[in-house]
Amino acid sequence: MIRIAAAGDIHASEAIRDRVDSAFERVEGEADVVLLAGDLTTTGEPDQAMVLADACRRLSIPVFAVLGNHDYNAGRPDDVAAALADAGVHVLERSSATCEIADLRLGVVGAKGFVGGFPGCVLPDFGEPLLREVYAETGRDAEAIAQGLREIVHCDLRIVLLHYAPVEATVMGEPAGIHVLLGSHRLATPIAEYGADLVVHGHAHAGSFEGSIGQIPVYNVAVHVIGRDFWIFDLEGVRGRSEVEVEGPA
Numbered sequence: 551m552i553r554i555a556a557a558g559d560i561h562a563s564e565a566i567r568d569r570v571d572s573a574f575e576r577v578e579g580e581a582d583v584v585l586l587a588g589d590l591t592t593t594g595e596p597d598q599a600m601v602l603a604d605a606c607r608r609l610s611i612p613v614f615a616v617l618g619n620h621d622y623n624a625g626r627p628d629d630v631a632a633a634l635a636d637a638g639v640h641v642l643e644r645s646s647a648t649c650e651i652a653d654l655r656l657g658v659v660g661a662k663g664f665v666g667g668f669p670g671c672v673l674p675d676f677g678e679p680l681l682r683e684v685y686a687e688t689g690r691d692a693e694a695i696a697q698g699l700r701e702i703v704h705c706d707l708r709i710v711l712l713h714y715a716p717v718e719a720t721v722m723g724e725p726a727g728i729h730v731l732l733g734s735h736r737l738a739t740p741i742a743e744y745g746a747d748l749v750v751h752g753h754a755h756a757g758s759f760e761g762s763i764g765q766i767p768v769y770n771v772a773v774h775v776i777g778r779d780f781w782i783f784d785l786e787g788v789r790g791r792s793e794v795e796v797e798g799p800a
């Protein structure tokens with residue numbers, strides 16, 4: 551059994567340093583691994599990332615993270631990622647990483663993801679170059695997810711960590727008019743094709759907790775949705791099969 555603590559949209563800054571510190575101190579004893587689903591900072595400033603980095607540096611358990619749109623806002627996503635990487639965080643940017651926990655090999659594919667919407671209202675690959683470039687950018691994320699899942703195919707447990715939503719179910723609660731900006735169903739295609747045991751994302755602060763891609767569970771772990779610092783998932787790994795048990799609180 552692997553205990554996974556997941557949270558998105560922490561939006562760290564100096565103003566919430568104490569809360570971040572105490573949340574990460576507690577999670578150390580409650581989980582084997584931490585997943586951070588983007589919007590790590592308030593406005594993408596590296597000194598905001600340092601608040602989270604300082605909390606992660608003290609942890610002995612592995613931390614995997616992806617960036618969110620807020621982490622790009624100041625035009626310094628590389629500096630945000632570097633601050634976290636320096637603290638030992640595995641920052642996944644269209645990439646994968648693995649670790650060994652309790653004799654099980656855990657693989658994590660991470661990508662920010664991007665916009666595009668869900669069946670019924672999707673951005674088409676048509677018209678002005680700028681709009682077609684947005685479509686292409688989401689396609690690059692989808693291809694990276696496919697590539698990452700191929701890389702971790704032999705892992706006992708496979709997780710996809712995103713910021714943007716791959717299904718509409720977990721953005722429900724947000725105004726319908728902005729669903730197109732909250733994720734894309736095209737991110738789900740490689741997950742359906744290659745399989746995964748758990749998918750987590752954030753971004754939709756007013757969204758819903760639970761969704762799925764076929765039989766694969768998808769959770770929106772934005773702290774605004776889970777209403778606590780971390781949600782704990784228990785993953786029971788059996789080669790070729792896995793079960794996710796949802797637990798809380800943390």
Ligand SMILES: [Fe+2]
Nearest residue numbers: 559589620753
């Ligand atoms: Fe956010």
Ligand SMILES: [Fe+2]
Nearest residue numbers: 589618619753
């Ligand atoms: Fe976001």
